Amino acid sequence: MRLTLRRPDDWHLHLRDGAMLKGVLPETARHFARAIIMPNLVPPVVRGADALGYRDRILSALPKGMAFTPLMTLYLTEETDPEDVATAHADGLITAVKLYPAGATTNSASGVRDFDKVRGVLEKMAEIGLPLCFHGEVTTPEVDIFDREAVFIDTVLDPLRRATPGLRVTMEHITTKDAVDYVTGADGHIGATITTHHLMINRNHMLVGGIRPHYYCLPVVKRASHQAALRAAAISGNPRFFLGTDSAPHTDDNKETSCGCAGVFSASNTMACLAHVFEEEGALDKLEGFASLHGPAHYGLEPNEGTITLERSDDPVPYPAKIETGAGPVTLFDPGHPLHWRVLD
Ligand SMILES: NC(=O)N[C@@H](CC(=O)O)C(=O)O
Ligand SMILES: [Zn+2]
Ligand SMILES: [Zn+2]
Numbered sequence: 001m002r003l004t005l006r007r008p009d010d011w012h013l014h015l016r017d018g019a020m021l022k023g024v025l026p027e028t029a030r031h032f033a034r035a036i037i038m039p040n041l042v043p044p045v046v047r048g049a050d051a052l053g054y055r056d057r058i059l060s061a062l063p064k065g066m067a068f069t070p071l072m073t074l075y076l077t078e079e080t081d082p083e084d085v086a087t088a089h090a091d092g093l094i095t096a097v098k099l100y101p102a103g104a105t106t107n108s109a110s111g112v113r114d115f116d117k118v119r120g121v122l123e124k125m126a127e128i129g130l131p132l133c134f135h136g137e138v139t140t141p142e143v144d145i146f147d148r149e150a151v152f153i154d155t156v157l158d159p160l161r162r163a164t165p166g167l168r169v170t171m172e173h174i175t176t177k178d179a180v181d182y183v184t185g186a187d188g189h190i191g192a193t194i195t196t197h198h199l200m201i202n203r204n205h206m207l208v209g210g211i212r213p214h215y216y217c218l219p220v221v222k223r224a225s226h227q228a229a230l231r232a233a234a235i236s237g238n239p240r241f242f243l244g245t246d247s248a249p250h251t252d253d254n255k256e257t258s259c260g261c262a263g264v265f266s267a268s269n270t271m272a273c274l275a276h277v278f279e280e281e282g283a284l285d286k287l288e289g290f291a292s293l294h295g296p297a298h299y300g301l302e303p304n305e306g307t308i309t310l311e312r313s314d315d316p317v318p319y320p321a322k323i324e325t326g327a328g329p330v331t332l333f334d335p336g337h338p339l340h341w342r343v344l345d
Contacts, residue, residue, distance in 0.1 A: 001312040002344075003275065003284055005260070007304035008291035010035040010270075012172050012193045012244025013098065014263070015058060016327075017041050019094035022061045023325025024249050027267040031343050033304040036133065036244070037070045039098055040107035044075035048088030055093070071095035071299075073338070078117040082124035086136035089130045098123060098129060099134040101156070104148075105218040106248065107192050108135070115160060119177075122164045122197055131168040131189075131299065136179065137219050147205075149219050150178040161188065170298065171199065173246045175219040177229035183240050184233070191298040192246025194234050194290075196270045198231065198276045202227040213255045214331050217248065218262040234290050235283035242294035244331045245270050251328035266333035269319045275310050309344045317342045 008098060013035040015021050028035055037058065039045035045054050051072040058070045074085060076099045088094045099118070100111030112118055123344045125132055136157060137148035153345045161167060168189040171179060175198050183192040197217065202224045206215040208233070215221065235238030247270065248263030255261060266273065279288040296303045 003287070003310045003312075004307050005288040005310070007033045007306040007308050008243065008271065009033055009243055009304065010245050010247070010267075010301075011170070011294050011295040012036055012038065012195070013245045013267070014038045014246070014248040015041070017054070017057065019326025020060065020082070020249055020330075021292045021326065023323060024247075024265070024267060024330070025058065025061050025064055025068070027323065028247065029062060029066045031271050033067070033123075033306065033341040034069040034071055034074050036095060037072055037259055039073045039075035040100065040105075042107055044077075044107065044110050045073070046075050046077055046080065046110070047084055048074070048091070049094055050074075051088060051093055073098045075100070076112060076118055076121060076132075078112060078114060080118065080121050082121045085121055085130065086124055086128055089128055094130070096133045097121070097129045099132055101137065101139050101152075103137050103139045104137045114148065115156065115194075119163075121204035122160070122167055126164050126167040129168060131170055133170040133172050135218075136171050136174070140179065145220055146222060149174070149176050150282060153178055153182050157182070161186070161190075172244060174217060174230065175222050176226045180229045180233045180241075184238065191240045191242065191294070193246070194230050194241055195244060195246040196273045196277075197221070197264045197266070197333055198227065198230050199234055200273060205336060213260045214264065214333070216255075216260060216262055217246065217264045220246060231277065231281060235278060235281045235286045237286050237289055239289070241290065242298065243274070243291045244295075247324065249325070249330045251325075252322065253328055253333055255331065257307060264333050267332050268323065268332050269339065270333075271308070272317065272319070272337055272339045272341040273314070276335070276339055281342075310341050311344050312340050313342070316340060
């Protein structure tokens with residue numbers, strides 16, 4: 001069986017920099033035409049000039065003959081200048097601004113502690129129609145890590161949206177039924193990305209029978225009922241839900257250790273995984289909307305002209321356990337069962 005789709009985009013991607021960038025970029029560019037590039041480098045991509053430099057480094061790292069458009073973002077800090085953001089937007093340099101609550105995830109130390117301090121930037125963004133992407137978890141020490149997304153919705157997101165009418169928002173890598181329900185029911189311009197791995201695993205996969213560091217990411221995978229809600233949203237055809245892989249490479253050294261980094265690297269086999277999920281759900285006809293159409297519509301862009309074709313075989317399709325990068329080996333997401341789909345060249 002074959003399935004042809006508009007060429008997909010990845011609306012949440014970490015490419016890092018230097019040797020890691022060189023190693024992981026082809027894995028995404030092989031299947032995806034565009035991606036929203038996360039700005040959580042060290043130091044982060046804060047000003048328009050930083051985004052310009054980073055975009056150049058990405059394009060220089062792209063192997064000859066591959067086509068790929070990085071859609072750049074700025075990392076919101078309490079010092080971000082609304083005018084710098086507006087200029088970067090007017091120059092066509094950035095597609096969104098990314099909000100990390102300080103301390104919520106990998107390289108988020110320069111993020112926002114006091115939301116009043118970014119009010120001016122958010123108002124400017126609402127005025128010029130520039131979307132805000134955010135990592136939606138509170139960092140309050142007393143709040144259980146499995147509850148941090150749901151508490152963020154009630155205590156940060158909803159008040160922030162009410163205080164900034166017209167702000168276009170993307171809730172990144174949603175992991176709960178609470179988020180699905182909020183995004184489904186909210187007024188105004190709102191969308192949510194869902195990762196490949198949150199559709200395929202829940203916390204039992206990470207913790208039963210041994211701890212699997214390559215399944216550890218943030219927001220952490222939740223119980224099976226939340227996974228089911230994410231699957232239902234992904235196959236619903238609701239244009240508010242679309243693919244953001246959150247493919248987030250860390251070297252094996254940094255994952256397989258007593259205090260491992262958060263992040264799942266899934267760029268290479270994401271499309272095979274998604275075909276598996278949508279087939280399992282009897283919803284292969286909804287995959288194109290999720291991976292290729294809803295994201296561009298949310299960001300006000302045209303879908304890609306090109307296509308990719310997926311092919312199903314009865315025999316499992318092999319894929320590498322890890323990729324070698326100049327920064328070290330990076331383990332690829334393994335859903336824990338065979339995959340039968342491949343993207344044809
Ligand atoms: N998702 C993750 O677990 N990690 C991401 C950061 C993020 O997207 O929160 C990373 O940069 O490694
Ligand atoms: Zn995040
Ligand atoms: Zn991410």
